Amino acid sequence: MTDDATTVSATTVSYVRRAMAEPEPPPRAARGFYGFARAHLFDGPFNIVLTLSSAALAVAIAVPLIRFLILDAVWDGASRVDCLAETVGRPVGACWPFIAAKFTQLIYGFYPWDQHWRVDLTFALGLVLLVPLLIPRAPFKLANAILFFGVFPVVAFVLLVGGRFGLAHVETRSWGGLLVTLVVAGTGIVVSLPLGILLALGRRSGLPIVRALCVLFIEFWRGVPLITILFFATYMLPLFLPGTWTLDALLRVLIGTALFASAYMAEVVRAGLQAIPRGQIEAAAALGLGYWRITGLIVLPQALRLVIPGIVNTFIGLFKDTTLVLIVAIFDFLGQIRAAFADPNWATPTTLFTGFAFAGLVYFAFCFGMSRYSLFVERRLAQRR
Amino acid sequence: MSGDDIRTTDGAPAIEIVGLHKWYGRFHVLRGIDLTVKRGERIVICGPSGSGKSTLIRCINRIEPHQRGRIVVDGIPLTDDLKAIDEVRRDVGMVFQQFNLFPHLTVLENCTLAPVWVRKLPRKEAEATARHYLARVRIAEQADKYPEQLSSGQQQRVAIARALCMHPKIMLFDEPTSALDPEMVKEVLDTMVQLAMDGMTMLCVTHEMGFARQVADRVVFMDEGQIVEANTPQEFFEHPQHERTKLFLSQILR
Numbered sequence: 001m002t003d004d005a006t007t008v009s010a011t012t013v014s015y016v017r018r019a020m021a022e023p024e025p026p027p028r029a030a031r032g033f034y035g036f037a038r039a040h041l042f043d044g045p046f047n048i049v050l051t052l053s054s055a056a057l058a059v060a061i062a063v064p065l066i067r068f069l070i071l072d073a074v075w076d077g078a079s080r081v082d083c084l085a086e087t088v089g090r091p092v093g094a095c096w097p098f099i100a101a102k103f104t105q106l107i108y109g110f111y112p113w114d115q116h117w118r119v120d121l122t123f124a125l126g127l128v129l130l131v132p133l134l135i136p137r138a139p140f141k142l143a144n145a146i147l148f149f150g151v152f153p154v155v156a157f158v159l160l161v162g163g164r165f166g167l168a169h170v171e172t173r174s175w176g177g178l179l180v181t182l183v184v185a186g187t188g189i190v191v192s193l194p195l196g197i198l199l200a201l202g203r204r205s206g207l208p209i210v211r212a213l214c215v216l217f218i219e220f221w222r223g224v225p226l227i228t229i230l231f232f233a234t235y236m237l238p239l240f241l242p243g244t245w246t247l248d249a250l251l252r253v254l255i256g257t258a259l260f261a262s263a264y265m266a267e268v269v270r271a272g273l274q275a276i277p278r279g280q281i282e283a284a285a286a287l288g289l290g291y292w293r294i295t296g297l298i299v300l301p302q303a304l305r306l307v308i309p310g311i312v313n314t315f316i317g318l319f320k321d322t323t324l325v326l327i328v329a330i331f332d333f334l335g336q337i338r339a340a341f342a343d344p345n346w347a348t349p350t351t352l353f354t355g356f357a358f359a360g361l362v363y364f365a366f367c368f369g370m371s372r373y374s375l376f377v378e379r380r381l382a383q384r385r
Numbered sequence: 386m387s388g389d390d391i392r393t394t395d396g397a398p399a400i401e402i403v404g405l406h407k408w409y410g411r412f413h414v415l416r417g418i419d420l421t422v423k424r425g426e427r428i429v430i431c432g433p434s435g436s437g438k439s440t441l442i443r444c445i446n447r448i449e450p451h452q453r454g455r456i457v458v459d460g461i462p463l464t465d466d467l468k469a470i471d472e473v474r475r476d477v478g479m480v481f482q483q484f485n486l487f488p489h490l491t492v493l494e495n496c497t498l499a500p501v502w503v504r505k506l507p508r509k510e511a512e513a514t515a516r517h518y519l520a521r522v523r524i525a526e527q528a529d530k531y532p533e534q535l536s537s538g539q540q541q542r543v544a545i546a547r548a549l550c551m552h553p554k555i556m557l558f559d560e561p562t563s564a565l566d567p568e569m570v571k572e573v574l575d576t577m578v579q580l581a582m583d584g585m586t587m588l589c590v591t592h593e594m595g596f597a598r599q600v601a602d603r604v605v606f607m608d609e610g611q612i613v614e615a616n617t618p619q620e621f622f623e624h625p626q627h628e629r630t631k632l633f634l635s636q637i638l639r
Binding site (some may be wrong): 001277278280282283284285286288289290293298301302305383 | 446448467471474475477478479481483485486488489498499502503547548551570600
């Protein structure tokens with residue numbers, strides 16, 4: 001307080017400031033670990049109880065988990081005998097040799113051994129094209145996007161299915177493991193975003209027939225469980241198709257999951273579209289821009305930015321939903337793990353837990369990766385404006 | 386804009402509105418508007434809120450469709466014909482109360498968007514035009530910022546520059562100073578006065594009576610969806626005829 005300020009009182013009517021106050025730094029708060037703990041962790045009896053019980057819970061979860069996964073785990077071995085408590089002479093946690101023994105099966109399913117290089121090459125190509133696409137500073141974004149979204153799917157199809165260019169034909173029935181998981185999830189993700197955008201635009205269209213069709217489509221696919229769709233696509237669709245007309249079983253599942261995901265995506269995108277003020281559209285229209293330009297240049301760039309968390313949420317949901325293909329006898333990553341349980345050679349008390357723990361880690365790695373990347377994109381876009 | 390005076394002397398009107406009616410649902414918002422605007426004419430439209438003044442100028446570039454009557458802008462009749470609408474919108478600039486700048490684009494990109502996509506100008510040329518008009522509204526140094534980094538007055542001046550980049554023949558202003566911080570009103574009005582001096586055909590919905598006195602050729606007073614009185618600013622302010630006009634002026638001039 002300067003003495004200047006004290007001159008304003010209830011009894012004085014007239015006041016003129018003589019000097020403007022300079023800004024001062026904020027008061028020094030308690031710093032360091034001790035200050036932080038006082039302010040945020042042990043601030044009153046309720047917070048103390050909360051802090052201590054959370055810490056106890058964290059310990060109660062972490063200790064057995066670390067013991068099972070690392071400390072008590074068996075790391076080397078050739079068969080179930082090496083993972084038995086009697087052999088090792090102590091309580092046994094995860095039986096990692098089981099995963100090592102089944103690893104190729106988890107990745108490739110029953111894809112022919114001598115053709116595994118084709119899967120590897122597809123994975124490598126996808127990775128080489130995807131990584132620079134995700135790094136904002138990498139150059140040639142347009143060419144990169146065309147290669148990844150346009151060329152790569154065709155190349156991957158030819159490589160994996162074969163029957164052309166001297167490549168032996170590999171039936172999709174023998175595909176499995178991570179290969180199937182990535183093919184189903186990848187197709188779903190790449191198809192659902194553009195299709196979802198179109199459906200969302202259609203649902204908000206002024207043309208009544210377009211709108212009605214989009215509403216019908218979205219509500220149908222959203223209203224039916226994915227399992228039902230997969231079941232229908234696999235077992236009932238062939239009954240309706242004319243005799244010689246067959247669709248590959250995996251392809252039917254791909255179409256089913258992609259359309260299913262598109263319906264969800266459409267609703268996420270619609271939420272973003274609704275958040276754009278009318279004034280934006282009016283201003284763009286007043287400048288002479290037509291519907292598609294307004295949509296593509298003004299509305300979508302803003303709307304999609306708003307719903308990045310929702311979009312990634314749908315992607316993550318889709319990635320995990322791919323495990324449902326097991327019920328139509330397609331053995332994805334999780335399916336292969338479950339199939340591996342049946343091997344008497346590896347039947348131990350902890351095999352089941354080991355398998356599911358590994359599956360959990362792998363799915364978590366993919367989903368957490370998507371989640372972190374979306375956060376990164378959100379922050380980057382927030383900085384730019 | 387010292388060199389490019391666009392006021393022409395031929396008698397054809399810039400805007401011709403005959404028997405215009407519009408409804409929002411059952412609400413009869415415009416009830417028979419007749420108004421002819423000459424080229425280079427500056428018109429200020431005022432009136433109480435809900436009188437239909439914003440709706441009227443929004444009909445002129447068909448941001449709002451009308452149901453009955455005729456609007457001819459620069460010789461082009463406005464109907465459902467999309468090509469005619471596009472043609473009119475290319476030649477009619479609009480400035481909104483809420484600025485409506487595109488928040489995901491820089492100031493410069495806001496100004497080049499329509500010239501590049503609608504007029505098909507090469508980007509370089511569009512940027513040169515944009516920088517010219519940004520300099521005219523005295524905001525050239527902000528070209529690479531995003532709208533939200535600017536003050537309200539600066540944003541509205543960018544909005545004016547954005548409209549000018551299309552080289553419009555007519556400018557519509559929909560309460561351009563109503564959402565501004567008090568200290569920013571003058572800088573926007575100055576920009577508009579300058580534009581008026583250059584001979585732009587202007588329709589301006591505003592309650593800035595100082596601006597009306599300074600630049601308007603005609604003041605149009607509206608109430609209940611119709612034109613109640615129209616006159617030169619001198620006559621309008623000194624000798625209002627209609628009771629409603631007198632009441633309105635007594636309220637706002639105090």
